[in-house]
Amino acid sequence: MEPPPRKIIHVDMDAFFASVEQRDDPSLRGKPIAVGHAAARGVVAAASYEARVFGVRSALPSVTALRRCPDLVFVPPRFDVYKQVSRQIQAIFREYTPLVQPLSLDEAYLDVTANLQGLPTAWATAKAIRARILEETGLTASAGISYNKFLAKLASDQRKPNGQFAVTPDMGAAWVETLPVARFHGVGPVTAKKMHALGITTGADLRDKSIDFLRANFGNAADWYHAIARGEDHRPVDPDRIRKSSGSETTFNRDLLDPVEIEAGVQEMADDVWGWCEKAQAYGRTVTVKVKYTDFQQITRSRTYPYAIDTAEKLSAASRDLIRSVLPPTKGIRLVGVTVSTFDTLSDGPAALPLFGDDGS
Incomplete structure (x- = not known):
């Protein structure tokens, strides 16, 4: 007999860093704020919902954020406070289940197939957890409930902020067909663009493609x-799993020979990776730059430092140094990527998901 479906909850705090700042400083409430620095090479670590209306998002360069929202208020990050609040939230999770897999300071998967409080449904469990978080921290959280991790994560976005949504076994596959592929975990902006070019815009379009077609166009990610x-995902909630790297890569619209353009592409990928590092509070010592040429030859350049790459500036400098070692190119470059690895410490259990996408998250 097949085992009963799992009961998985994905809890995602609502604009976590920004919400903590607005909680602690009432003068910031209702204003568009960005956690980060307004410096020329600064990067937004988090944005309030008021700022998101203007297209301000995490990992966005600060200068771009200010261009989109001139009234944006920058607040320096207080990671010690965020980690303290995250520990409060993690403690609440573990009152309901020992099977907690944190993804970063502000989100986690919970397997509540057998919850410790004896609540009758995963829906009731998610509601109780969100109420406890609000009571103890003054912050709101959203939750997705389903029979696997992929659907639970998708569902947690459905009623944001401060809501919850369930995808049941009898609706999962059909619900996925209605969604844009750009929403799928593991489909980053570059992959979404490639899918769109192939006529794949929704889950239904993706389902219609054969596995051979997907392997020919997406390689190792095809099976995923x-x-x-x-609507299938058999990964268990694993409280002991540790992510070993975070990377982001992009395929250019045309093959590049100009060192300035190539370096700009690497900088964009470094900013993307830094957004994850800052959110997860995970800092590695190894930086790797990947290059794929017009003839599909692929090379990497890597350097391991004696210290953690703990600022956006350090990651940018390391990435630039590595890409400059292959510039100017002797042939066109079609793809670049940046990866950080060799994490000395992984504070509060950052993400442990496979890196199928090209957005590094």
Whole structure:
């Protein structure tokens, strides 16, 4: 007999860093704020919902954020406070289940198939957890409830902020078909663009493609895309799993020979990776730059430092140094990527998911 479906909850705090700042400083409430620094090479670590209306998002360069929202208020990050609040939230989770897999300071998967409080449903469990978080921290959280991790994560976005949504086994596959592929975990902006060019815009379009077609166009990620298009994800909630790297890569619209353009692409990927590092509070010592040429030859350049890469400036400088070692190119470059690894410490259990996408998250 098949085992009963799992009961998985994905809890995601609402604009966590920004919400903590607005909680602690009432003068910031209702204003568009960005956690980060307004310096020329600064990066937004988090944005309030008021700022998101203007298109301000995490990992966005500060100068771009200010261009989009001239009234944006920058607040220096207080990671010690965020980690303290995260520990409060993690403690609440563990009152309901020992099977907690944190993804970063502000989100986690919980397997509540057998919850410790004896609540009758996963829906009731998620509601109780969110109420406890609000009571103890003054912050709101959203939750997705489903029978696997992929669907639970998708569902947690459905009623944001401060809501919850359930995807039941009898609706999972059909619900996925209605969604844009750009919403799928593991489909980053570059992959979404490639899918759109192939006529794949929704889950239904993705489901219609054969596994051979997907393998020919997406390589190792094909099996993942084939499964999630059917609402399938057999990964367990693993409280002991540790992520070993975070990376981001992009394929250019045309093959590049100009060192300035190539370096700009690497900088964009470094900013993307830094957004994850800052959110997860995970800092590695190894930086790797990947290059794929027009003839599909692929090379990497890597350097391990004696210290953690703990600022955006250090990551940018390391990435620039590595890409400059292959510039000017002797042939066109079609793809660049940046990866950080060799994490000395992984504070509060950052993300442990496979890196199927190209957005590093």
